[in-house]
Amino acid sequence: SYVLTQPPSVSVAPGKTARITCGGNNIGSKSVHWYQQKPGQAPVLVIYYDSDRPSGIPERFSGSNSGNTATLIISRVEAGDEADYYCQVWDSSSDHRVFGGGTKLTVL
Amino acid sequence: QVQLQESGPGLVKPSETLSLTCTVSGGSVSSGSYYWSWIRQPPGKGLEWIGYIYYTGSTNYNPSLKSRVTISMDTSKNQFSLKLSSVTAADTAVYYCAREVAYCTSRSCSNWFDPWGQGTLVTVSS
Numbered sequence: 001s002y003v004l005t006q007p008p009s010v011s012v013a014p015g016k017t018a019r020i021t022c023g024g025n026n027i028g029s030k031s032v033h034w035y036q037q038k039p040g041q042a043p044v045l046v047i048y049y050d051s052d053r054p055s056g057i058p059e060r061f062s063g064s065n066s067g068n069t070a071t072l073i074i075s076r077v078e079a080g081d082e083a084d085y086y087c088q089v090w091d092s093s094s095d096h097r098v099f100g101g102g103t104k105l106t107v108l
Numbered sequence: 109q110v111q112l113q114e115s116g117p118g119l120v121k122p123s124e125t126l127s128l129t130c131t132v133s134g135g136s137v138s139s140g141s142y143y144w145s146w147i148r149q150p151p152g153k154g155l156e157w158i159g160y161i162y163y164t165g166s167t168n169y170n171p172s173l174k175s176r177v178t179i180s181m182d183t184s185k186n187q188f189s190l191k192l193s194s195v196t197a198a199d200t201a202v203y204y205c206a207r208e209v210a211y212c213t214s215r216s217c218s219n220w221f222d223p224w225g226q227g228t229l230v231t232v233s234s
Contacts, residue, residue, distance in 0.1 A: 045222040097221075102155070
C-alpha cells in the first residue's frame with residue numbers, strides 16, 4: 001500500500017514561512033490534498049489538487065508537488081495557524097485513500 | 109452549504125458491534141458527484157480512512173479493517189452508516205463522516221474530503 005511520510009513537528013516564528021513536507025514514492029504523479037486540524041476540532045481542507053485553495057482559505061496557504069515530495073507552504077505565519085496538518089492522496093491502483101501521519105506546527 | 113452530523117453510542121463493549129450514522133443536510137447522498145466516507149482518529153494519533161459508499165451502493169474499505177466493516181446508505185433519510193464488528197480497545201477513536209469530492213482534470217483524477225462532520229468519540233470498554 002502507498003505510504004506518505006510527514007515530519008512529526010515543525011516550528012516557525014510568527015511572520016516567517018512554514019514548510020511542511022509530505023514524502024511518497026513518485027508523489028509528484030499524484031494529486032495531494034492538505035488538511036488543518038486544530039485541537040478538539042474536525043479537519044478542514046486547506047489545499048486540494050496540490051496547490052488550489054478552497055474558498056475562505058487565506059492566500060498565505062499554498063502548495064507544491066514534485067518528484068517524491070509535496071510541500072504545504074504557509075507564509076506570514078500567525079499564531080492561529082498552530083495546528084496539526086495532514087496530507088492525503090488517492091491511490092488509483094487500489095482506489096484507497098491514504099493519509100500522512102500528520103505534522104504539528106508550532107508557532108514560537 | 110452541506111453539513112454532516114455523526115450520531116451513535118459513545119460507549120461500546122469489547123467484541124460487540126460499533127454502529128454510527130451520519131446525517132447529511134444541505135445536500136443529497138444520492139448525488140453522483142460525491143462519495144460518502146468514514147474516517148477515524150485514535151486519541152492523540154493520526155487520521156485513518158475506513159471506507160466509502162457511493163450512491164450506487166458500491167463500497168470500498170481499508171484493507172486493515174475490511175473483514176469487520178460495513179458501510180450502508182439510506183437515501184430516504186439522507187443518511188449513511190458505519191458498522192464495525194468485533195471491536196477492541198484499539199478501535200477507540202473519534203469517528204468522522206465526510207463528503208468526498210471526486211474530480212478529474214486533463215492531467216489526473218483525485219479525491220479529497222470536504223466537508224467533515226464534527227466527529228464523535230467512541231470508547232470501547234467493558
